[in-house]
Amino acid sequence: MLKFITKRFFWSMVTLFTILILLFLLLQFLPGTPFNDEKLSEASKALLNAKYGLDQPFFSRFYIYMKNILTEFDFGISLSIQRNWMVKNIVLPRLGISVRIGLQALALGTGMGILFGVVSASNKNTWLDTLATVVAIIGVSIPSYVFALLLSYTFGYKLPLFSIIFDFSDPIKSSILPTIALSMFVMAQVTRFLRTELIEVLGSDYIRLVEAKGVNRFKVIARHGLRNALISVITILGPLTVTLLTGSLVVEKVYAVPGIGSLLVNAILTNDYNVIVMIAFVYSALYISMNLIVDILYGIIDPRIRVAKGA
Template sequence: MNSFGKYFLKRVFFMIITLWLIATITFFLMQLLPGTPYTNQEKLSPETIAMLNKQSGLDKPVIVQYGIYLKNLLVGDFGISFQFKNQPVAKLLAGRIGPSVQLGAQAIIFGTLVGILLGIIAAMRQNTWVDTLATLMAILGRSIPNFVFAVLLQYIFAMKLKVLPIAMWNGFAYTILPTIALAMSPMADSARFIRTEMVEVLHSDYVELARAKGLSRWQVAVRHGLRNSLIPLITLLGPLAVGLMTGSLVVENIFAIPGIGEQFVKSIMTNDYPTIMAVTILYSALLVFVILIVDLLYGLIDPRIRVSGGAKG
C-alpha cells in the first residue's frame, strides 16, 4: 500500500475513534441532566411517567442503555424521538438536513469568495483607504455575532425596504438573508488571511521576477500570489465549518428555517435525548470529514507538502 493509502486509513481510524469519544461523552452528559423528558410534563402522573420511562428504556441501568445506544448507532439507528411520538430520529433529521446543508454551503461559498476578493483588493491597495475599508469590514464581520447581522438584515431588507422575505423557507429568495448573515464570519476570516499572505507573497523575489517579465500586477496576483495564499485559507475550513454549524443553530431559529439547527434547539428545550445526541454526532461527523478533506487538499494546492509526512493530523 502506498503512503497515501496508509495516511488515508490512519485518518479514517482516528475519525472513528473521535466520533466514538464524542458519542460516549454526549451520552453520559445526557445522563447528568435532571429528570427525564417526561418529568417536565405536569399533566402526567408518576405511574404514567414510570411506564413511559420503561417503554423508552430509561429505567435500565446506565451502562445497559449505553451498550444499546452504541449497538444501534453502528447500524444508523438513533432511536425514537421523545418529542415526536413514534418518530425515528433518523427520519426526523432526514427531512431537515436539506435546508441546513444548502444554507451552510451557500454561506461558506459566498463568504469565502467575497473574502478572497476583499483580501486581494486590500493587498493590492495596501495602506490606502481601500485597504482600510476592507480591513474594517473584516473586523466587523468577525466581531459582530451572526445573529445580530440576521436581525439587522431582517429589519433593513425585509421590514424597511421590503425587497426580501423576512423569514420562512420557500424558495431561493428566502435563503438570501440567512446566507449573508452566516457568511459574514467566513468572509472576515478569508479576507484577513488572504490579505496577510498576499502582501507577503507580492513582495517576494519570484513575484518581482514575474513582474519584470511583463505580467501585470493583477496577473501576478492571481497566477502567483493567490495560489500560495490559499494554503492558510484551506486550514480555516475546519474552524469555519464549526462556526457555521454553531451559528446556524440561532440563525435558523431567527429565520424560521426548518433545518437541523432549529430542531436541535427544540430538542434541548424538551430534553429529547436521542435527537440531541444524533445532531451532535452528525455535526461532529461533518466536522471531522471536513478536517480530513482539508488535510488531503494540502497536497493538491502545494506540491511541496507531502501527504505522507507534511500534513498534520
C-alpha cells in the first residue's frame, strides 16, 4: 500500500510542476495587459511594466516566477484587482470561504444521497423507490442557481428565516442556503449511482448466501452491500468535490458570497496575471489531490484494485 501511495504522490507532484510551467506559458499569450486604462499614456504604461517586471526577458521572468512559487509559495502581487497586495493574501481568505461552504454541501449531499440510494435500492419498484428516483432526477435536471433563487425567495424573502446575502457577522447561518443549493446536485448524483450499483450488488450470489444464513437485512446492506457499491460513488465524488470546494460562481453571485469563483472572473476581466495563476494552480492542486485520495480509497475499499494498479 505504501509503495502504491508513494508512486501516486510522485506523479501528482510531477503533474503539478508541469501545470505551473503551462500556466506561465499560456499567460504569455493572454491578450492585453493589466494596465488597459485608456487614461494611461504609453509612457505611463511603460513605467508600470518596468515597475512590475513585465518588460524583462522571457526566461528572466520565468526563473523568478518558478523560484518564488517553489521556495516561498509566493505568486507575486496583484496588478489590478487590489494593486500591490500579495496575491496569496487575496486568494486564501476567499478560498477558505468557498472550501467551508463546499465541504458543508459535500457532507450534506453525500449523506442524503447515500440515504436515498439505500432506501431506493432496498425497496426496488415501490413508491419509496419512485420517490427517491424523482428527487434525484429533479436534482440533476435543475441547475444549482435555480435552487439558490428558490431558496432565497422562499426562506430569505417570504419566510425571512435566513439572510439573502452572505453576512460576515454570522457566517454559519448565512451559509445554510448556499450549502443546501450546492448539495442538491451531489445528492442526486450519489442517489442515482448508489441505487444502480447497490441493486446489482444485492442481486449477487454472495449476498444471497449471506441472507440464506439468516443475517439481518440491515447488516447485509451495511456490511456487505454498501462497501462494494460505494466504489462508483467515490469515483464521481472526486471531481464533484473540487467543483464544490472552489465554489459555484453563480451561487456565489446569488448570495453575494466572496468566494474564489467570482475572484477568478474579475482577475480574467482585468488581466491580473498573478491572481489568475494562483487560482488556476489551486484548482489544479485540489483536483489532483482529490484524484489521489480517490485512488487511495479504491485500494482501501477493494484491495484487488490496489494490487492491479501496483502491478
